[in-house]
Amino acid sequence: MSVTAPAAALNRTTEGGPGSLPAALEVQAVSVHLGGKTVLSDISFEVKPGEFLGILGPNGAGKTTLFRVLLQLIKPQQGQVRMNGGRTLGKAVIGYVPQSRQIDPELPMRARDFVCLGLPHPLRPWLNRADKEAVRRALELTDASHLADQSIGRLSGGERQRIFLAQALVRDPKILLLDEPTSNLDPGAQEAMAEVVHSICRTRGISVLLISHDVNLINRYADRILYLTPGQYAIGTVEEIMQASVLRKLYGSAVDVIRLDGKLFVTTSSQPDSKVCFH
Numbered sequence: 001m002s003v004t005a006p007a008a009a010l011n012r013t014t015e016g017g018p019g020s021l022p023a024a025l026e027v028q029a030v031s032v033h034l035g036g037k038t039v040l041s042d043i044s045f046e047v048k049p050g051e052f053l054g055i056l057g058p059n060g061a062g063k064t065t066l067f068r069v070l071l072q073l074i075k076p077q078q079g080q081v082r083m084n085g086g087r088t089l090g091k092a093v094i095g096y097v098p099q100s101r102q103i104d105p106e107l108p109m110r111a112r113d114f115v116c117l118g119l120p121h122p123l124r125p126w127l128n129r130a131d132k133e134a135v136r137r138a139l140e141l142t143d144a145s146h147l148a149d150q151s152i153g154r155l156s157g158g159e160r161q162r163i164f165l166a167q168a169l170v171r172d173p174k175i176l177l178l179d180e181p182t183s184n185l186d187p188g189a190q191e192a193m194a195e196v197v198h199s200i201c202r203t204r205g206i207s208v209l210l211i212s213h214d215v216n217l218i219n220r221y222a223d224r225i226l227y228l229t230p231g232q233y234a235i236g237t238v239e240e241i242m243q244a245s246v247l248r249k250l251y252g253s254a255v256d257v258i259r260l261d262g263k264l265f266v267t268t269s270s271q272p273d274s275k276v277c278f279h
């Protein structure tokens, strides 16, 4: 069920953004039930080429499940997903960086070989010129060319995320799905990662859907946000969605939004000792 924000319209993009282009992704009335539970309920939205959509919401709201639907790993019980104006390009159209990927520090693999695993034929013993160029370009786009010959297991968390991102980009996707790519990074590395993603989104016209629990990071980079809570959602600009009236409807409980030194904080105010929650 969607919650309509005051002055917010479903699928509206910010002025000067990629609003007038045909959608790269259309999610139409999608519902998903898992283990007897409704995880996504009648969700509809679209994303334009080169648009950056931030996805926020509490644990268990269905954010990763939405990605699994977009990746065709889960078939929704209701609704449909259309990409690239309804022209099916297969899974190559989507680049995906999953949540929390563990790498053995002793894994004897260079970063460039890890990026190669994103190619359609990763186990081929040689790379042709086009493959080499794709890997070179993906590393360059993610500002990671200098890491190419280093061992993937020995890279820092921030450096490793860039290699994961390069792997997701190596097939030149039209849509990029990033599941909490900045979690476990220090603030500087989070900012650097978000900068790289934003630049790729804008310069390559790739639609980015990025899940995060950091509303302020999303606020700086996203054109719009999709805010999911169990069974409910709202979509619009940060200003439209991050209002107490909208979040109260989404959570079905007392929630306040505080702006302090240019930063947003969401608080639960039903408790006597009103406390800051997850943002």
Ligand SMILES: Nc1ncnc2c1ncn2[C@@H]1O[C@H](COP(=O)(O)OP(=O)(O)OP(=O)(O)O)[C@@H](O)[C@H]1O
Binding pocket: 034, 035, 039, 057, 058, 059, 060, 061, 062, 063, 064, 065, 066
């Ligand atoms: N295969 C499954 N079978 C049953 N329930 C599932 C399955 N996959 C996910 N769920 C449930 O669906 C709900 C949404 O899970 P999901 O991982 O999409 O949430 P999320 O918003 O990504 O959470 P988080 O922020 O913690 O990553 C959870 O309650 C989860 O337990």
